[in-house]
Amino acid sequence: xxxxxxxxxxAMSLLMDRLAPWLARICGGIALEHADDAAQETLVQVFRDLxxxxxxxxxxxxxxxxxxxxxxxxxxRAREQATRAGGDxxxxxxxxxxxxxxxxxVRAVLxxxxxEQRAILVLRDLEGLSEEEAAAQLGVARGTVKSRLSRARxxxxxxxxx
Amino acid sequence: xxxAQRTERWPSARIDAVVRLRALAAGVRNAAYAERVIAAxxxxxxxxxxxxERGVPRFEWSVRSLAITRRDGEALEIExxxxxxxxxxxxxxxxxxxxxxxxxRGIGQIGMAxxxxxxxxxxxxxxxxxxxxxxxLRPFLQRRxxxxxxxxxxxxxxx
Numbered sequence: 126x127x128x129x130x131x132x133x134x135x136a137m138s139l140l141m142d143r144l145a146p147w148l149a150r151i152c153g154g155i156a157l158e159h160a161d162d163a164a165q166e167t168l169v170q171v172f173r174d175l176x177x178x179x180x181x182x183x184x185x186x187x188x189x190x191x192x193x194x195x196x197x198x199x200x201x202r203a204r205e206q207a208t209r210a211g212g213d214x215x216x217x218x219x220x221x222x223x224x225x226x227x228x229x230x231v232r233a234v235l236x237x238x239x240x241e242q243r244a245i246l247v248l249r250d251l252e253g254l255s256e257e258e259a260a261a262q263l264g265v266a267r268g269t270v271k272s273r274l275s276r277a278r279x280x281x282x283x284x285x286x287x
Numbered sequence: 288x289x290x291a292q293r294t295e296r297w298p299s300a301r302i303d304a305v306v307r308l309r310a311l312a313a314g315v316r317n318a319a320y321a322e323r324v325i326a327a328x329x330x331x332x333x334x335x336x337x338x339x340e341r342g343v344p345r346f347e348w349s350v351r352s353l354a355i356t357r358r359d360g361e362a363l364e365i366e367x368x369x370x371x372x373x374x375x376x377x378x379x380x381x382x383x384x385x386x387x388x389x390x391x392r393g394i395g396q397i398g399m400a401x402x403x404x405x406x407x408x409x410x411x412x413x414x415x416x417x418x419x420x421x422x423x424l425r426p427f428l429q430r431r432x433x434x435x436x437x438x439x440x441x442x443x444x445x446x
């Protein structure tokens with residue numbers, strides 16, 4: 126890690142192998158079809174600013190925060206553009222239940238949710254963060270995490286009843 | 288659907304080797320970085336770009352010859368000689384589409400990546416960085432890495 130921070134490309138390459146698949150899934154779950162752009166910007170920021178990271182052990186939390194921020198930003202921007210283009214954002218980004226039944230995959234369920242809900246779901250259920258940690262990461266109240274997560278989980282439960 | 292199946296189907300961003308190198312180069316101070324799309328399929332391009340001993344000396348401005356002296360999985364040790372007869376030893380990580388190397392003195396660093404770009408085309412990326420005189424050398428290196436990729440494209444597209 127220290128060698129990577131000093132700009133050693135061999136150490137950076139090994140770090141890239143560790144970080145890229147993990148960050149790809151975080152960006153994938155939140156930014157969906159804009160995940161490639163979000164992941165690319167995340168990686169550029171992570172490696173560009175790596176040398177300034179004071180506490181190497183904070184790497185994962187720091188990188189995760191960048192990935193979530195970039196993913197939400199890309200997804201929100203896409204939603205705003207769709208709205209400006211005359212479409213209803215909810216219609217553009219949330220597949221109606223009928224379509225969902227025809228496309229029974231995780232992506233279709235995620236697409237029903239707002240980017241902020243997907244971010245909560247990723248942090249809590251994919252990354253295993255506590256409510257407090259997820260709230261701190263997103264800069265929202267704990268109650269907001271709870272309510273958004275509950276709506277996100279309901280969407281999955283409707284598709285795949287226990 | 289089981290939890291495992293749901294996890295398998297979790298959407299994931301595509302991060303190919305070129306995207307990785309672009310990000311890595313952003314973390315190397317004063318790196319000269321260039322990309323180019325070559326009108327040849329990945330296998331044909333990597334057959335030259337990734338062939339350190341026979342391919343690289345044909346397009347890389349700073350290399351007259353290059354020999355792999357040790358190979359342990361993806362980790363390589365390399366000896367190269369430059370156009371003026373100078374020699375250097377490198378450690379490298381090599382796999383299809385990806386190669387990064389650093390000289391043993393920790394001064395010179397090189398990166399090479401390639402990824403399919405659809406329809407029989409390939410995007411290639413290349414960077415070089417020097418920890419000594421890096422800021423001064425960067426404009427010079429920038430022209431060199433762009434020239435390297437232009438020569439590589441000429442080699443691949445002629446075939």
